[in-house]
Amino acid sequence: MASLSSALNYALAGLSASTAQSAVVSRNVSSAGDENYSRKTAEIVSLPNAGPVVAQISRSSDRLLLDKLMSSASDSTGKRIISDVLVRMSGLTGDPQDDQSIPATLGKLQDALRTYEQNPSSAALAQSAVEAARTVAEKLNAASVEVSAIRSDADKSMADSADRINSLLSQFKVVNGSIVRGQGSASDLSDALDQRDSILKLLSEEIGIRTTVRPNNDVLIYAEGGAVLFEGSPRSVSFTMSGYLSPGSPGNSLLIDGVPVTGTNATMPVTGGKISAYAMVRDNLAPQLSLQLDQMAAGLINAFAESDPQLPASLPEVEGLFQGSGTLPSLADSNSGLAAQIRLNPLADPDQGGSALLVRDGGFGGAGYVRNTAGQSGFQARIAELADAIDTTRSFGNWGGLGGTASLKDFSLKAVSWLEARRQDAQSSYQAAATVQSRAANSLAQITGVNVDQEMSTLLDLEKSYQASSKVLSIVNSMLATLFEAVG
Template sequence: MSLTGSLNSALSGLNAAARAAELISSNVANAMTEGYARRELQTSARVVGQSGQGVKVDGVLRQADLAVIADRRVAQAGSSASSTVVDFMTRLETALGSVGSEGSLVSRVAGFSTSLQEAASRPDADTRLIGVLQSATALTQQISSAATAIQSARADADGQISDQVSLLNITLNQVAQFNGDIGVGLVNGRDVSALMDQRQRAIDSIASIVPLREVPRSYGGVALFTTGGAIILDGKPAEFGFTAAGVVVAGMTQASGVLSGLTLDGRSVATSGDSSLISGGTLAAAFQVRDSLAPAAQANLDALARDLITRFADPATDPSLPLSAPGLFTDTGSGFDPSAEVGLAQRLSVNSSVDPTKGGDLSKLRDGLGAMTPGPVGSAAQFNRFSAALESLRTPASGGFSAASRSFATLATDMTSFAASGRVAAENDATYNAAKLETVKTLELQGGVDTDHEMQTLLLIEKAYTANAKVISVVNDLLQRLLEI
């Protein structure tokens, strides 16, 4: 080999070593960076004619395990969806209050029962009558506020759906743009690893919303499919459609057309069930809260309100009531209407005829709501009938309760237990999904940057750099000697 050929070979070796050292530096610096994939320099022998002429840099290999990344994204979607359900069930439990806690639904029922017993012991005392009115009002307000909290959670879920759909559309367009930029870069022989990292982070940002799979395409492009089978990006990005309601009240449903469903390229798609194309992520979980979990909780509260109204509208509870007249508890002043049960919990109120602030008379609590003339101030009969109505065993006429007969206190406890058990089940599911996600993340990290390996490789590169530098130094000395001759 000529001196010039040796010099060229050594220079190519120096360039390759410098490039490899630069990649190792980048690997070590980004070892904990989300979406970063390890880089490795691809080299081969440079041949001119039939003789070697140093090192040829073929490009940069971005090492990413697509199978592990795909599993991590699915686990990520499941974990995020579970967290969404946990948040709602926790919110519901907080609105109802846990059994035994002050201000809870169960404690309000107990407080009302106690006030009736105290009034029965001193029916002539106005303070005892005021206590009954206040505890009854507190009970209705607790049920109403819990129902309001449920509808607020539905409205929040509706807003979350809108935000997530917007993010999906924006990010899918970004991924499509990355596909184009990467393709152009590969055609022009540029290193596109950084663009691929950015694309991976973009895809990761929507993986929690909709679980997806990534399929490689030509020129470095990718196609995206939901695990349910929908094509959301293959050349051209799909477009999701949704219209936020803004305000959500009891009775508003997707089935009735009042609440928006989800569309994909203008076509309606199922948001729940086996046929759903988006199941498994936060988008489906938000629809579950809005259209399933919250309405079920509302239906149970409405059933609780119905049970309370009908118990105290029974002629056996208050013989003074005219036929079909509302009892102590009403639907905004009226009796219970089976055709208007939806949203009853929010409309639950104490009969104004016993509320002095609304023109009523406290003594009607003692004499009966339909009493035309005052009765004996020492009579506890009506308070005893109220207590008996509260404690009598009845089968709930609606809601998701079992058919067993219950007192009203037991029904309220069942309602609270429904929220608590739902929260516990959701937390267990979230714990499982979080552990699954952590396991897959660990596998992904194991296939990522190993700093020990990188430093060992750097030592070999330094030796190669030193060897090439020595060759250049020797060639330089030889050339100097030739020039001195």
């Protein structure tokens, strides 16, 4: 009787274990498409005189591969943002072959002056030259305003990212706490562990992170750079939006526990992720292009400036066809914000009561600067000087990283080349980083992912085990029935 009872217990235990394992397989199959789900396995142990039982539900994991995936995701996300922004920035200067590019508009201005030079008595050609000059100024204005908008957009994105980091850290506290409290108990923590890893993946896209596992499976999170983000509880990540950022104005720093981690005063600068990328756009890339635009504006104002035609000269150089801040800028200075200020001199604008013939005659600075003193309709000298000035070599300061001697046209081409080179490098870097991320994700999926074919095969084996236990149960039941009949 004892042997039949033991057989019955073993059969029941087998049925229970098969049922539990089948439930885990079903759970795996239903989550096969979830990249944050790790394959679960029911760990079976055999107890003396009790048969097989499910000891725990384990999950497939690889901490090193997860760390690699988070690192590559952080790198890839940041480089994608920089690549996208550089594409946007390259549209401001344009391709030299594009009629709307800054080099092309300078070329059109020079062509208009050359044409006007051939027929200096034509008011229509004078107006065409003035309109070409207006287009150049407006192109620089629009580009400068858009660069400031790019900086402001990056600043707002930093604020959004800071909010997401705080939200993710709050979620992490809840999940991590449940895991720590559940260690050593019979609770199934596998789903909570999946959720914790998924939060870490999302966090790594916002900011580069490193993790450390302490006793009781407690996880600490550090930002790349050393700042602590989570140690038992979330650290404060704060950022105050800078608002509209005009050329030359600095943006606010992101703070972790009150310590700046972005900007020139960062003590533990963060790397990787959206925060680092947007900070680079706001504080480095966009300001550099802004300075280049300002140098173009300064070069343009200087090229078209007026000087005293008398010898010896007694009058200072003054702004001519183009105006900026009211004084003639020095190419050795940064001239911050000049590209946003440059405009067509209203004295040459018929729409504002001016005369386009001043391009031929001079006199923007007053009577002392008039070149065509005789009022000749065929006067060409000043027009030729202005056309030549676009090709005249000048010494630009090293603001914007494009210093050295160059003509105004060549300087604009250097700016386009600089931006295009940065865009291509960023795109190549992003593609390489995205490839590394994809490989890391695939490698981790090979270990933690669900193979539906394998699960189906496991389910068939479990079905056979279930049938065997059922058969044993049926046999034991039949034997017990026979025994009871004999006793009765």
